[in-house]
Amino acid sequence: MTDSAGQQPPVLTFEGKRYDLNALPDDLKELVRGMQVADAQLRMHEDTLKVLAVGRQSMAMQLNERLKNVTPLAD
Numbered sequence: 001m002t003d004s005a006g007q008q009p010p011v012l013t014f015e016g017k018r019y020d021l022n023a024l025p026d027d028l029k030e031l032v033r034g035m036q037v038a039d040a041q042l043r044m045h046e047d048t049l050k051v052l053a054v055g056r057q058s059m060a061m062q063l064n065e066r067l068k069n070v071t072p073l074a075d
Contacts, residue, residue, distance in 0.1 A: 010021040012032060
């Protein structure tokens with residue numbers, strides 16, 4: 001990253017404390033990048049779960065509608 005005039009350095013905010021990201025050791029920067037990737041993956045999978053839930057709900061509604069014409073077994 002290059003700093004331009006007037007640009008703020010990147011800041012890591014973690015557990016209520018702020019850190020200059022550029023000043024962190026490389027191993028900590030790598031941990032931060034790993035957490036960013038993990039966060040992105042979590043968001044992607046949460047979105048996938050939402051899509052699956054909507055699809056399942058749609059199939060349940062179709063099943064309910066189609067079963068209206070089928071005689072259920074006696075209790």
